[in-house]
Amino acid sequence: MLNKDQKIRFVEAAIKELQSYRTVGVVNLSSVPDRLLQSAKNSMRSEARFIIGRKSLLLRILESNESTKKLASQLSGTSAIILSNEDPFELNAKFKAKSIMLEAKPGQVATSDVEIKGGETSMQPGQAVTDLKSAGIDVQIQKGKVIIASDKVVVKKGDSISLQVAKALHMLGVKPFTAMIAPIAIMSNGIMFGSNALSITKETTLANIYEAFAKALALSFSANIINAYTISSMVSKAYSGAVALGVSANIYANGITDKLIEKAVSQAKALGSAGGGNA
Numbered sequence: 001m002l003n004k005d006q007k008i009r010f011v012e013a014a015i016k017e018l019q020s021y022r023t024v025g026v027v028n029l030s031s032v033p034d035r036l037l038q039s040a041k042n043s044m045r046s047e048a049r050f051i052i053g054r055k056s057l058l059l060r061i062l063e064s065n066e067s068t069k070k071l072a073s074q075l076s077g078t079s080a081i082i083l084s085n086e087d088p089f090e091l092n093a094k095f096k097a098k099s100i101m102l103e104a105k106p107g108q109v110a111t112s113d114v115e116i117k118g119g120e121t122s123m124q125p126g127q128a129v130t131d132l133k134s135a136g137i138d139v140q141i142q143k144g145k146v147i148i149a150s151d152k153v154v155v156k157k158g159d160s161i162s163l164q165v166a167k168a169l170h171m172l173g174v175k176p177f178t179a180m181i182a183p184i185a186i187m188s189n190g191i192m193f194g195s196n197a198l199s200i201t202k203e204t205t206l207a208n209i210y211e212a213f214a215k216a217l218a219l220s221f222s223a224n225i226i227n228a229y230t231i232s233s234m235v236s237k238a239y240s241g242a243v244a245l246g247v248s249a250n251i252y253a254n255g256i257t258d259k260l261i262e263k264a265v266s267q268a269k270a271l272g273s274a275g276g277g278n279a
Contacts (some may be wrong), residue, residue, distance in 0.1 A: 014081070018068065023188040024188075027079065033102070036099075037050075059075060061081060089198060091183075104155075106163040109161075118149060120147055125144065128146060136154060247260060
């Protein structure tokens, strides 16, 4: 517990430090395991600095600077201020890469469907079978091995995890929860990025661009809109259409004559075959 003088020195030192970084963020630590926090602090020592303290002290630190005042409203629960010179999106990606999987505890609410995959397990027949069946899992014993008969959603998104299911997930080594340091907001160069914006990645952005381009190209082609991207296909389409029309109308011209000859030969062979059959 800090005394008054220690609190003042803590805030003053943090305010001074704040001015040395171009990226400042706020993260809620309420659901972040201590081992994950310590691991991130150690492994990202050169990339991010954590300022952890009482909410009232963190508020004073953020409100001391015009560029970070907006972040003050994002503080909630047990929080921390993150200082960095990294790009906000790259910093968030690095935090995400440090995420860990956690086992389920009775009473927890599933953030997504929890599914058990069918197949062979490493467990021995016995009490394990009883415990798995009590969790609603279809278990069979084949050649002395415990087999999950089929895929099974044991907990639906939004439902609470029972003691039996939590025990079964632990036995099967299934860890359905992800823990990560997820910034609520990051301020950089006067722009505040919320959690939704920070979740945008280079891969998803490129995928969206490719999809939008493909749809636009298909629409342009079907609407006969000529541009730098459709002109080659449009010329090929027009040429194929012209040749087909020329052959159908028996028009002798470059690119059509050879096809008319092929058509005539084909028809002659057909007539010859028909005549031979009548004979």
